Amino acid sequence: MAWTKKILRVNLTEGKVSSEPLNMEWAQQYLGQRGLATRYLVDEIDPKCDPLGPENKLIMATGPLTGTMVSTGGRYSVITKSPLTNCVACSNSGGFIGAEMKSAGWDMIIFEGKSPKPVYLYVENETAELVPADDLWGKSVWEADKLIHEKHGDPQLRISCIGRAAEAGCLYSAVINDLHRAAGRSGVGTVMGSKNLKAVAVRGTRGVGNIKDPKRFMEEVSKAKQVLAENEVTGKGLPTYGTQVLMNVINEVGAMPTRNMREVQFEHANQISAEAMAEPRKSDGKPNLTTNAGCFACTIACGRISTIDKTHYSVVNKPEYWGNSGGLEYEAAWALGCDTGVGDLDALTYANFVCNEDGMDPISFGATVAAAMELYDIGAIDSKTTGGIEMKFGSAEALTQAAELTARGEGFGQDLGLGSKRLCEKYGHPDLSMTVKGQEFPAYDPRGIQGMGLTYATSNRGACHLRSYTVASEILGIPEKTDPLATEGKPGLVKAFQDATAAVDSTGCCVFTTFAWTLENFAPQLDAACEGDWTPEKLVEVGERIWNLEREFNLKAGITAADDTLPKRFFTEGANTGPAKGKKSGVKEMMPEYYQLRGWSAEGTINPDTRKRLGLPG
Amino acid sequence: MKITLKLFASLTDYLPEGAVRNAAEVEVPAGASLNAVIDRYRVPRELAHLVLVNGVYAGASEREKSCLKEGDTLAIWPPVAGG
Amino acid sequence: MQKSLHIDPGKCTGCLQCEMACSFENEGVFNPAKSRIKVFTFHEEGRFVPYTCTQCAEAWCLHACPVDAIVINTRTGSKDVIEDLCVGCKVCTIACPFGTVNYSQDTGKVIKCDLCGGDPECAKACPTGAITYIDADATGLDRMRTWAGRTDNAAHVS
Numbered sequence: 096m097a098w099t100k101k102i103l104r105v106n107l108t109e110g111k112v113s114s115e116p117l118n119m120e121w122a123q124q125y126l127g128q129r130g131l132a133t134r135y136l137v138d139e140i141d142p143k144c145d146p147l148g149p150e151n152k153l154i155m156a157t158g159p160l161t162g163t164m165v166s167t168g169g170r171y172s173v174i175t176k177s178p179l180t181n182c183v184a185c186s187n188s189g190g191f192i193g194a195e196m197k198s199a200g201w202d203m204i205i206f207e208g209k210s211p212k213p214v215y216l217y218v219e220n221e222t223a224e225l226v227p228a229d230d231l232w233g234k235s236v237w238e239a240d241k242l243i244h245e246k247h248g249d250p251q252l253r254i255s256c257i258g259r260a261a262e263a264g265c266l267y268s269a270v271i272n273d274l275h276r277a278a279g280r281s282g283v284g285t286v287m288g289s290k291n292l293k294a295v296a297v298r299g300t301r302g303v304g305n306i307k308d309p310k311r312f313m314e315e316v317s318k319a320k321q322v323l324a325e326n327e328v329t330g331k332g333l334p335t336y337g338t339q340v341l342m343n344v345i346n347e348v349g350a351m352p353t354r355n356m357r358e359v360q361f362e363h364a365n366q367i368s369a370e371a372m373a374e375p376r377k378s379d380g381k382p383n384l385t386t387n388a389g390c391f392a393c394t395i396a397c398g399r400i401s402t403i404d405k406t407h408y409s410v411v412n413k414p415e416y417w418g419n420s421g422g423l424e425y426e427a428a429w430a431l432g433c434d435t436g437v438g439d440l441d442a443l444t445y446a447n448f449v450c451n452e453d454g455m456d457p458i459s460f461g462a463t464v465a466a467a468m469e470l471y472d473i474g475a476i477d478s479k480t481t482g483g484i485e486m487k488f489g490s491a492e493a494l495t496q497a498a499e500l501t502a503r504g505e506g507f508g509q510d511l512g513l514g515s516k517r518l519c520e521k522y523g524h525p526d527l528s529m530t531v532k533g534q535e536f537p538a539y540d541p542r543g544i545q546g547m548g549l550t551y552a553t554s555n556r557g558a559c560h561l562r563s564y565t566v567a568s569e570i571l572g573i574p575e576k577t578d579p580l581a582t583e584g585k586p587g588l589v590k591a592f593q594d595a596t597a598a599v600d601s602t603g604c605c606v607f608t609t610f611a612w613t614l615e616n617f618a619p620q621l622d623a624a625c626e627g628d629w630t631p632e633k634l635v636e637v638g639e640r641i642w643n644l645e646r647e648f649n650l651k652a653g654i655t656a657a658d659d660t661l662p663k664r665f666f667t668e669g670a671n672t673g674p675a676k677g678k679k680s681g682v683k684e685m686m687p688e689y690y691q692l693r694g695w696s697a698e699g700t701i702n703p704d705t706r707k708r709l710g711l712p713g
Numbered sequence: 714m715k716i717t718l719k720l721f722a723s724l725t726d727y728l729p730e731g732a733v734r735n736a737a738e739v740e741v742p743a744g745a746s747l748n749a750v751i752d753r754y755r756v757p758r759e760l761a762h763l764v765l766v767n768g769v770y771a772g773a774s775e776r777e778k779s780c781l782k783e784g785d786t787l788a789i790w791p792p793v794a795g796g
Numbered sequence: 797m798q799k800s801l802h803i804d805p806g807k808c809t810g811c812l813q814c815e816m817a818c819s820f821e822n823e824g825v826f827n828p829a830k831s832r833i834k835v836f837t838f839h840e841e842g843r844f845v846p847y848t849c850t851q852c853a854e855a856w857c858l859h860a861c862p863v864d865a866i867v868i869n870t871r872t873g874s875k876d877v878i879e880d881l882c883v884g885c886k887v888c889t890i891a892c893p894f895g896t897v898n899y900s901q902d903t904g905k906v907i908k909c910d911l912c913g914g915d916p917e918c919a920k921a922c923p924t925g926a927i928t929y930i931d932a933d934a935t936g937l938d939r940m941r942t943w944a945g946r947t948d949n950a951a952h953v954s
Contacts, residue, residue, distance in 0.1 A: 302827025338795030
């Protein structure tokens with residue numbers, strides 16, 4: 096229960112939609128969302144397929160708790176094969192559309208094939224149809240969102256949409272929902288664009304029921320909400336300061352990747368931090384931050400709602416950017432700011448708005464601009480290559496121009512849309528790309544936080560902080576403090592975080608709950624809602640199964656142990672300042688222990704007994 | 714001796730006058746323990762969750778010691794997280 | 797003491813916990829589409845505003861109903877719809893100046909807030925205190941206290 100037990104299958108090639116039952120045996124093994132959709136993907140596509148070809152599929156999946164009153168129970172994920180990494184992609188988003196899908200009666204929507212012409216999917220409860228979208232193609236997410244609402248005369252429609260970046264083939268395009276929430280990473284929006292699918296618009300009025308034990312469920316939900324409310328981080332820190340509170344923390348510990356990771360501390364961090372977002376600005380006396388916002392069912396509400404200074408050069412005479420929209424989160428502020436050396440809060444907010452407006456992952460975009468700036472700095476590219484933009488570290492103008500061009504796929508924006516790896520290869524300096532498996536790093540330097548190096552190197556979707564957020568332990572002391580510069584014990588820590596996170600990502604809830612909740616808090620809520628017996632132990636097993644299933648997909652797609660590493664810079668250049676000064680990444684030393692703990696061979700393949708223990712398919 | 718005191722997030726309110734962007738240069742007695750400095754600025758100890766001296770974490774036992782030198786930076790946060 | 801729902805939009809984060817609590821209490825499912833309380837998002841302004849029936853003393857809906865299907869709950873003061881009597885004519889939805897009585901296609905009746913019989917689930921579910929259930933005669937007390945606190949007291953200055 097809690098699942099609607101129904102999948103909506105959309106064949107874009109033939110323009111047909113159909114309903115089919117959810118495989119409940121798999122639901123017991125893989126739960127929902129990330130895990131369950133990966134199980135379907137593994138079953139239905141060849142891992143070697145062209146990610147941008149019609150043989151790839153794109154799955155939008157909810158979890159069993161999506162659409163319920165469990166705190167943060169509004170998440171959905173987009174699962175497909177990534178064009179950026181050629182690995183499995185799973186990008187998770189909040190907002191409201193996940194719950195709406197569920198309320199319309201669907202656990203998942205599977206898109207297959209490729210539409211001959213631009214279309215969008217319109218779902219109203221049990222009915223679904225593909226609608227021509229020729230008039231929406233070429234429009235930004237914000238424009239298309241407005242037009243679809245108008246066309247159906249329904250202000251309550253929830254919409255996921257791609258922007259012009261995806262249409263132009265930018266390899267890190269996001270699927271944006273509810274205007275400023277994003278299934279951001281690994282180019283899931285690019286896949287959607289390759290299928291000529293512009294948007295998914297959903298109206299669900301059936302509601303989410305099928306709760307196994309409603310009375311117990313409501314009791315467990317209330318208890319767990321209380322835990323979040325009473326926790327200093329989820330009850331106070333995140334709602335007040337958002338994720339951006341990390342800006343000064345990570346800078347202080349010397350793990351702030353700066354100027355394409357040449358440096359580990361950014362001198363302007365305090366100008367773009369959470370504290371800076373709350374300071375009144377000179378022009379109108381208002382701060383950058385207007386308010387915090389919650390996604391569906393979320394009692395934490397870490398989201399930032401911001402405005403840009405109307406007098407800032409980026410928006411002068413552009414009133415369409417004067418209103419409120421999704422503001423800077425830490426990762427975006429880092430990539431657009433520290434990594435490019437830009438310390439102008441309004442320029443970053445503008446670039447972030449553009450990322451939302453046209454559907455780009457701000458981490459990969461910012462990191463790619465940073466790589467371009469290093470290429471420019473060493474003379475590998477010049478202003479002829481960039482169409483006149485002076486791509487200098489620290490140039491706000493270069494950043495905002497780059498954002499506009501990449502969002503629309505124009506000029507040098509075409510190069511930037513390749514992502515850091517392909518850009519640096521194109522201009523002859525592959526070592527300057529700060530990526531793993533083709534995906535750009537997030538905001539933690541692996542020299543200053545050693546566990547994050549292993550996190551990036553082993554993440555199944557390429558460099559990513561959300562696959563095992565050991566920062567919680569290594570820096571923030573949650574659940575307990577470990578030494579960020581030590582490598583001892585980190586393989587076990589990373590594995591534990593990876594497995595638990597894979598389970599949480601499959602529930603329909605947000606991983607930010609885990610600053611206060613453990614699997615001990617998840618299990619009773621799931622158990623009261625879902626058929627089957629859900630214990631913390633079972634969730635760990637489900638998480639480990641998911642991790643290995645993703646790994647297997649990647650191995651079949653051609654990934655080898657040689658890909659489980661970091662860029663050369665982290666082995667040859669020590670951190671230049673701060674507590675980690677002189678320190679390099681210990682990833683190579685940690686890897687054998689990690690493989691062993693995983694039950695993998697020295698070549699990084701899954702041992703037969705591990706496969707058997709977890710019941711992996713095939 | 715002079716040190717730089719940095720207080721962040723909700724601890725911003727405890728910064729002495731004249732602080733700029735969460736940092737202030739302050740005079741503390743030589744040999745003062747970290748907890749003595751924390752108390753001196755009335756930062757509630759239970760909110761002094763993340764205590765860093767020059768970026769390095771100081772655990773509960775180190776906070777009782779006098780480990781500050783002239784010119785050091787002491788930075789303090791309440792429990793925070795992000796991602 | 798009669799109580800009423802009091803809404804402080806400044807505290808709302810738009811999470812819809814109230815809508816889910818309302819629909820679960822009244823419909824047995826988590827379904828914002830069937831909630832008697834609605835949260836409105838004013839995106840450009842960055843504002844979230846919960847809105848529901850304020851239980852008017854001289855209720856337009858009650859007076860408009862041709863079959864007397866809307867009655868005063870003497871214990872809570874709420875104006876309740878008697879489902880068995882409601883004929884689904886929707887005249888009350890026209891009469892209500894605030895739009896807080898709405899028709900339900902599924903049942904052919906109208907639905908509106910009944911304060912959950914005196915223990916409103918929306919207020920209990922709200923994580924930020926944006927919706928509270930307080931003394932109907934003193935909904936301004938907190939705001940008065942806040943402003944009172946800011947009032948200069950010359951005697952103390954000197």
